[in-house]
Amino acid sequence: MSSSVTIIEHASPHTIKKFELIEKYVEAWAHKLLQNPYCSGLVFIDCMSNSGEYIDDDGKQVFGTPVRVAKYLRNVAGQYPYKQIDLFFSDLYAARTDHLKNLMPNESHNFHVHITTEDGNELAERLGQAMSSKKHYLLVYDPYEATINWNAITPFINNWSEVILNHMVSDSMRAVKMVKKDKARNKYEQTYLTDLENLIPYGSDKKAYEKRIEDIIKALHHNNSYQYYIAAFPSFNEKNAIVYNLIHCTSNIKGFRLYKQSAWQTFGGKSSTKNTHGLENQLMLDFENISSPKTPTDEFCFYVKDIAEYLQKSFNGKTNIPLNDVWALLDSHPVFPYDGFRPQIKNELKQNHGASVSRSTISFADRS
Numbered sequence: 001m002s003s004s005v006t007i008i009e010h011a012s013p014h015t016i017k018k019f020e021l022i023e024k025y026v027e028a029w030a031h032k033l034l035q036n037p038y039c040s041g042l043v044f045i046d047c048m049s050n051s052g053e054y055i056d057d058d059g060k061q062v063f064g065t066p067v068r069v070a071k072y073l074r075n076v077a078g079q080y081p082y083k084q085i086d087l088f089f090s091d092l093y094a095a096r097t098d099h100l101k102n103l104m105p106n107e108s109h110n111f112h113v114h115i116t117t118e119d120g121n122e123l124a125e126r127l128g129q130a131m132s133s134k135k136h137y138l139l140v141y142d143p144y145e146a147t148i149n150w151n152a153i154t155p156f157i158n159n160w161s162e163v164i165l166n167h168m169v170s171d172s173m174r175a176v177k178m179v180k181k182d183k184a185r186n187k188y189e190q191t192y193l194t195d196l197e198n199l200i201p202y203g204s205d206k207k208a209y210e211k212r213i214e215d216i217i218k219a220l221h222h223n224n225s226y227q228y229y230i231a232a233f234p235s236f237n238e239k240n241a242i243v244y245n246l247i248h249c250t251s252n253i254k255g256f257r258l259y260k261q262s263a264w265q266t267f268g269g270k271s272s273t274k275n276t277h278g279l280e281n282q283l284m285l286d287f288e289n290i291s292s293p294k295t296p297t298d299e300f301c302f303y304v305k306d307i308a309e310y311l312q313k314s315f316n317g318k319t320n321i322p323l324n325d326v327w328a329l330l331d332s333h334p335v336f337p338y339d340g341f342r343p344q345i346k347n348e349l350k351q352n353h354g355a356s357v358s359r360s361t362i363s364f365a366d367r368s
Contacts, residue, residue, distance in 0.1 A: 005093045011054035011062050014235045014243055014273050023068040025262040033136045034080045040134040041084030044069055047120035048142055049089040051096035052103045067103045077111035087113045090123045121152040128155025137161035146171040148191040154220050162250040167213050170243050173204040217249055229256035231334055233263045234300055236274040261340040271335050274301035307336045308348035317366035326362055
């Protein structure tokens with residue numbers, strides 16, 4: 001590969017938030033699984049990892065996913081000496097992998113880092129074909145050129161493992177309709193597993209591309225004996241334009257819960273990095289219910305008040321609803337967190353929806 005490759009790249013604010021979200025989730029994921037006596041160890045894979053170091057808008061050093069995760073899991077390994085932790089990182093450029101090696105913490109008897117210049121898809125396929133049933137795997141698939149190779153991901157979808165997939169939806173929204181060259185055609189047909197002609201009608205419809213990816217994941221998951229969970233959170237740049245969706249896939253309801261909670265915590269009590277400029281708090285007059293003014297809802301950036309409105313609508317006028325039933329409704333929601341924001345949700349229901357909240361139940365006002 002070329003020796004002129006950039007080793008330390010610029011990381012935009014939304015990229016740094018991506019690092020933070022993955023880091024926060026890995027912390028929760030590792031803590032939960034290592035306490036499980038049936039889990040003999042963890043395997044974390046970032047198959048397109050870059051050099052591990054960046055600079056932000058102010059020129060300050062920022063560490064990427066590999067360094068953040070490695071430092072945390074190295075500390076965790078010391079707390080669980082009988083659990084094995086293996087990390088796999090790859091980049092096509094030796095200059096980047098050499099730099100990454102210098103940023104890694106020291107190994108120990110139960111903590112090992114494997115860094116290679118192997119093609120990221122080939123690395124994921126190789127590891128996916130040799131998975132141990134006693135270990136738990138997390139694959140971070142963040143493709144350089146917005147191309148998804150499903151052969152690399154499928155083994156992780158169909159085994160006791162989890163996937164965090166970066167779907168560069170902005171690239172598709174912008175470029176699909178302008179494709180001229182075969183290379184570009186192949187890229188989109190490989191990513192969406194359909195002919196380009198079927199994608200052109202999507203235009204710049206974000207939801208259409210998102211649904212296609214979700215449908216592919218569900219189709220590739222062959223084990224129908226248990227439910228499969230998919231949670232997607234969008235990321236916006238400083239111009240408030242959508243960049244990508246960070247999609248989490250798991251067969252474990254606890255992982256699904258943790259990822260949603262991690263995302264909302266990373267984004268500061270909302271569901272994305274979008275800047276809504278305070279409009280989320282602007283009251284709107286509801287002519288159907290003048291006594292209950294509403295605030296606008298942005299489907300690309302939900303707030304706690306949107307969770308409360310969802311619950312009010314679902315339980316309108318019902319009394320003495322067990323709190324466990326209320327939280328269970330959020331458990332199945334693809335975006336709203338099951339845990340981590342319960343006090344804020346209850347307070348929103350009391351203050352703005354007239355709910356009566358006890359230690360174990362909620363009575364919802366009748367707003368019909």
